[in-house]
Amino acid sequence: MLRQLTAAAGMLLVFTALTGLVYPLVVTGAAQAAFGHRADGSLIERDGEAVGSELIGQPFEGEGYFHPRPSAVGYDGAASGGDNLGPSDEGLLEGIEARTEEYRAENGLADDAEVPVDAVTASASGLDPHITVANARLQTSRVAEARGMDTGEVARLVDDNTTGRTLGVLGEKGVNVLELNLALDEEAPAS
Amino acid sequence: MSGAAWFQFAALIAALLATAPFLGRYMAKVYGDGEKAPGDRFFLPVERAVYRLCRVDPDSEQRWTSYALSLLAFSAVSFLAVYGLQRLQPFLPLNPVDLPAVEPRVAFNVAVSFATNTNWQAYGGESTMSHLTQMLGLTVQNFVSAAAGMAVMAAFLRGLARRRAATLGNFWVDLTRGTLRILLPLSTLVALVLAGCGVIQNLNGHTVVTTLEGAAQTIPGGPAASQVAIKQLGTNGGGFFDMNSAHPFENATALSNFVENWAILVIPLALAFTFGAMVRDRRQGRAVFGIMLAVWAVMSIGTMALEAGGSPRLEALGVDQSAAADQSGGYLEGKEVRFGPAASGLWAASTTGTSNGSVNAMHDSFTPAGGGLAMVHMMFGEVSPGGVGVGLNGLLVMAVLAVFIAGLMVGRTPEYLGKKIRAAEMKLVVLYVLAMPTVLLGFAAASVLLPTALASLNNTGPHGLSEILYGYASTANNNGSAFAGLDSSTTWYTTTMGLAMLVGRFFLIIPVLAIAGSMAAKRPAPATAGTLPTHTPLFAGMVVGVMVIVAGLTFLPALALGPIVEQLSL
Structure with a gap:
């Protein structure tokens, strides 16, 4: 069970970085570059x-x-x-x-x-x-x-x-x- | 229903038919046994790095029990992380408007809600959650709770497809591949399309502007598009803003609305084709797809027509609800002009048939029958087409039940996909079928008797009962949409709904994995003249019949006292 929990914690950390930071920041960067006016609330x-x-x-x-x-x-x-x-x-x-x-x-x-x-x-x-x-x-x-x-x-x-x-x-x-x-x-x- | 409404409905079906089969076959390769999948050259090295970091052996196969344990461990850690982020947000960065820590009981409810892919919201996003909590807590769970649901489905399909096997795959591998190869690329694409339509994507706090009449108005900021994209694709549904996809900054135009509605449905429907490919019988996949689409279509047409029909009480007051060239007409209370009754009704059926739960109109304000249909659609167990992964599981469980009932009628041992269904599997099926109604009706009955629970109601009479029923239907099915008048932030509702969500997630997932484990071990029997084919329209009709009978027997009395009596007394 301990091994499962460490794997779980590791996975969550990796995906927090990927989907919680990299993903929104990449989308923010791309959206700001492509549609700055709209991304900022029109x-x-x-x-x-x-x-x-x-x-x-x-x-x-x-x-x-x-x-x-x-x-x-x-x-x-x-x-x-x-x-x-x-x-x-x-x-x-x-x-x-x-x-x-x-x-x-x-x-x-x-x-x-x-x-x-x-x-x-x-x-x-x-x-x-x-x-x-x-x-x-x-x-x-x-x-x-x-x-x-x-x-x-x-x-x-x-x-x-x-x-x-x-x-x-x-x-x-x-x-x-x-x-x-x-x-x-x-x-x-x-x- | 107007001509444009029918065209809109047809356009959505066309978009789904054009995309779902391809996506489904792609997903079959992602979850398939040792096949090559497109994009291996890019994804395989990333995946290997993830496995190394987390010390996971991707080649070790798991029995159903350790698969379930991995899932539980992951859900527990997720719960703790989301809870911690909410409680600590005043001390963490990216909190531009200095929101305080979320209250413990709400934080518990939210953590359960997002870790179980429900995304019931006992809070208003813009006034409760910091940007950091939204990104690191909620957006992350939108991805991984969806990927976990799809992983369970992959394990279930392997259980059906494998012969005399002890194992069902590896949870960590399924979780990783589902997130990286399916959810992340699709979400990035959808998020950018939405930002192009006007859905905001920035890291600003509030902007205060002076209106034309000289008042101050707050314009909110935040990374909404990235969260909205995954909340739809992962059938999560938790909004960035309180009013979810009715908020112009989450759903700016009719086009963004169409894209979001497509995104709600596409993965659950595509999984039917994944099923067909993984059990190596495409006809089975098409039959399942047909059931999902047909039930959804009937519910959609019903809800659109009811909302377009308006309310007789308004007509009596001299309010014009007729459709004409210069107005959509229909019952517009709680609806946006840019969507009108058609796009709102279509969305309501889509969000309740999946476990999505995002809304573009207020379901509490729907006509009684329209809101009742949304409730019924959840009470079917969310299988038309259902949440990502869990919806297909639910439908296949219904198919097993239909096979069993048919077997009883003709006196043969029932079998599904060549595998004999015996008492052990049927007990698990019954457990699966009973779990959701038990918590739904149990907690709803308790709420009706408790004065503290009744104090949360925004409406009295039959509509008040509907608010309670809808709340537990939504949480017990991991849907997350609401009759939002109900104040669900009280201790009673945050606690009981938290429990309902846990039962609705794990009392369904664990029996499914157990069925998968027992099916995987079987040797398929060759089909004979007496075998019931499970890809025919006849069988599809039987499955729908079983769904309707099970839901009807369970919920009709409660529905009669809520939406039905309210509609009749309008």
Whole structure:
């Protein structure tokens, strides 16, 4: 048994060096050399200052910005999480009902207008960078009005910041909220 | 289900069909008896150096008992190393945000979890583990616990293939070759593809940025891509971040999602071909592959369709869940927009059919029936296609059980691959089949009765029971995915789930090795007209039937009180 244990300890040490040090460091080196920007978190800079990451959603509340999905962690990048409530949970359903009414009021929709599902449900990560195109379209006139922009112009920016399905079949279409709002700021700085 | 969802599903199957047979035959050479394998010129000298360093004689063959002892010794040492790293992390380097030592009970649970290839996470990665612990503790176990599972499978296959033999190979050799020749090259490749998609790979701490609205936001750093690649390929599943592969830094795009989903399935499926090659009857391998793929496909379609269907309760509130050109629709609570219900459902079936357990959506938030399917998929014992190595073992045990039941029906001595199955093997099969349900249902029943255990629930009513059932289904099957609302960091859950993981690993592996030892010693009987062929669709159907009957008899009452009643009452 002792011989087995020494062999085990030796093996673990060897593989700790190989898979715990050499492997991640080699991958880090190669990834940094080949895709430095992405390996570092796809940070977006404006005027030389990092303002966020292409991949991590941000909270937006202003009228003149597109709003992201609800988040269980308030878009805190140091945490991540969903609210993990089951579909029959009364608290969850009350929350969704309240968000639905709020969404209609914010965007000037009729009391019985249907609201896109992503706008009132929390994402898995709490950091979802995207909203659906349907959700963005319903917010367009509010944003245009707040910025004094033409609705058609805002709609064009929405289209510019929409990513389609990869290779036409993988995943789903989405609008990157941070990139869209950056484009808005560039086009017509919020007053 | 939308057209794109079907295409996505078909694309994944095509990618698997294009790669699994080649990988399987390659692995057969890696584990084969004395054959030459590709890459010998590079790998053999490295392997010899490893054996010399560890004072292992690669030519000494082990009986099943010493093979099992080596595995146990290795698991014990691994447990101690992961436990020690977590407890000592404040005193060790590469801890850029000064995380404190992990609490003892959580550290115990995590050490068991990673040493048993479960990767259940009773903690949030980014807020608990230093970069050093992630690299030296968790990433290392991702490799070696997977390689250990594959080693056991190699021993089992040798037991089936060898005639009148006393030994099953050498654990240290299998461990070394599996890590160096299979897991490391594949992981490096996948990690780089993922980094190209946007999965982070750096040694930074947190970066604090000022958002457009002037708030501070923390952007985390770390070597995620290297860990994500092996967590998928080795069916480990433990995430770098709390939210696992739903986190944009672990799974940035639909393409990274596709690659990760492929990586979850490819080795377990390829091992079916390894089996066919090692027992020198490719038809047997194809039959096993067919069973794995068929069960997985049915569960995938079911979960995708249920999640795309949405929830009637949301519809009543005026929420639009229909699929259209401008939205995926479906039940998006706990799901990411870039994946939608289809890629989330497909992943859920893949991660629970293997022992992977990583998630790209929150299973706790799935529709009751969708979450129930994920649970059922684990309750099959994770054989469709199962964890690396252990999944194939589980399916072959089911095949032996099917042969036995068929033998009883026609009154003949059952045999599998020419070897007669007798009472000794059947007792071990029964032990294997009973171990997982016993701990799952036993601990779940105790949890329902204990007020401290119930205090951990995030949901009440049937969904609360589902949280408990899912937790023990996951740990007893070494899966690691969770209905994450359950607070599993309490003393009760860290302890009992730690025990469930130990039983789920070693009470399955040791009977398998014992069966292998006894099968290896047999002399195969020639096939006669009365022999039941085990490569036909009929037999594949019987194996699936046995799986469904065993799981159904065991778990249907519990499921009826959890997901089934919740779905009916929506």
